[in-house]
Amino acid sequence: MNKLSFGQQVGRSTIYIILSLIAVLTLFPFLYVIIISITPESEVIRRGIVLIPEQITFSAYKSVFNGGSGIWTAYQITLFRTIVGTMLNLIFTVLGAYVLSKKALPGRSGLLMFVVFTMLFSGGLIPTYIVVRSLELTNTVWALIVPGLVSVFNLVVVKGFFEQLPVELEESAKVDGAGELKVLVQIILPLSLPSIATIGLFYAVGHWNSYFDAVIYINKSSLMPLQVILRNILLSSQNQQNLELVNDATVSSLAIQMASVIVSTVPILCVYPFIQKHFTKGVMIGAVKG
Numbered sequence: 321m322n323k324l325s326f327g328q329q330v331g332r333s334t335i336y337i338i339l340s341l342i343a344v345l346t347l348f349p350f351l352y353v354i355i356i357s358i359t360p361e362s363e364v365i366r367r368g369i370v371l372i373p374e375q376i377t378f379s380a381y382k383s384v385f386n387g388g389s390g391i392w393t394a395y396q397i398t399l400f401r402t403i404v405g406t407m408l409n410l411i412f413t414v415l416g417a418y419v420l421s422k423k424a425l426p427g428r429s430g431l432l433m434f435v436v437f438t439m440l441f442s443g444g445l446i447p448t449y450i451v452v453r454s455l456e457l458t459n460t461v462w463a464l465i466v467p468g469l470v471s472v473f474n475l476v477v478v479k480g481f482f483e484q485l486p487v488e489l490e491e492s493a494k495v496d497g498a499g500e501l502k503v504l505v506q507i508i509l510p511l512s513l514p515s516i517a518t519i520g521l522f523y524a525v526g527h528w529n530s531y532f533d534a535v536i537y538i539n540k541s542s543l544m545p546l547q548v549i550l551r552n553i554l555l556s557s558q559n560q561q562n563l564e565l566v567n568d569a570t571v572s573s574l575a576i577q578m579a580s581v582i583v584s585t586v587p588i589l590c591v592y593p594f595i596q597k598h599f600t601k602g603v604m605i606g607a608v609k610g
Contacts, residue, residue: 350585352371353578353581353582354578354582355370355371355372355373356370356574356575356578357380357381357575357578357579357581357582358373358376358377358378358380358381358575359373359375359376359377359575360373360375360377360379361574361575363375364574364575379575380575380576380578380579381579381583383553383576383579384550384553384576384579384580384583385583390541390542390544390549391546391549391550391553391583393542394544394545394546394548394549395546397461397543397544397545397546398527398528398545398546398547400461401461401464401465401527401530401545402524402527402528404465405464405465405523405527406520406523406524406527408465408469409468409469409470409471409474409520409523410516410519410520410523412469412470413470413471413474413475413478413519414478414504414509414516416435416470416475416479417475417476417478417479417481417482418479418482418504418508420432420435420475420479421479421482421483435472435475435476436472436476438472439472439473439476445536448467449536449537451467452466452467452537457537458537458538458539459537459538459539459540459543460543461543463533463537463538464527464530464533464534464537464538464545465527467533468526468533471522471523474519474522474523477515477519478512478515478516478519481512481515482508482512485508485511485512489507489511490503490507490508493506493507521591521592524588524591525588528546528584528587528588529547529584529588530545530547531545531547531548531551534547534548535548546583546584547584550580550583550584553576553580554573554576554577554580
């Protein structure tokens with residue numbers, strides 16, 4: 321192993337210091353949110369900026385996870401929507417992209433123009449609501465999944481990735497007797513895992529953070545997703561002047577807001593390490609089979 325020169329060591333150390341500073345600046349807002357969520361209101365008012373709290377209280381989280389708020393049911397609805405919705409999104413997006421990636425498809429140009437047109441011009445809120453109501457999807461969890469089943473932008477991205485794959489792979493598989501479905505599942509998908517994992521992450525984050533469609537299509541409190549319940553908790557915390565908490569202290573609306581941010585953010589952050597591993601696995605599969 322070659323020993324680094326003094327200049328190389330200085331350069332590498334400088335790079336490490338810069339990257340460390342960037343990491344600290346990136347993580348600090350999230351850490352500060354956690355600190356404020358567990359700091360009593362009196363200490364926040366007295367000190368202004370709190371980096372290390374003198375006292376720790378979880379009263380804000382008790383307010384968020386209060387049994388009457390329905391947050392546990394909302395978690396179940398959001399998890400179901402995120403998992404099932406993302407799976408259906410990927411299935412229909414991949415199938416549509418695979419079909420449109422075939423240059424020999426009859427009427428391919430017209431279909432592409434039709435698909436892209438829906439991305440540029442939407443029907444509007446009221447026509448969309450009328451369609452959802454006509455399909456009897458209102459006040460069901462499927463109203464949160466079916467209307468956005470396929471993102472045209474994601475479909476176009478996956479289609480472009482499919483078009484970059486060597487045509488010889490499909491031709492050799494068809495010579496061996498493989499059908500279109502077998503070619504897609506056993507050849508195209510393994511080579512496209514990085515792209516599909518990225519699109520799946522976009523779909524999952526969109527489902528987890530979605531709020532507006534639930535307000536429009538859902539009237540039952542038992543079917544409200546997490547984001548709507550957290551909004552209701554924030555509004556109620558701002559309207560109430562005094563809340564009964566531990567040690568006769570008061571929980572500020574700011575602490576409840578920060579606790580709500582943590583509750584809604586941490587679960588989706590836990591997905592990223594697995595997606596990153598999937599990226600690496602997909603790249604290795606593509607390199608070996610390519």
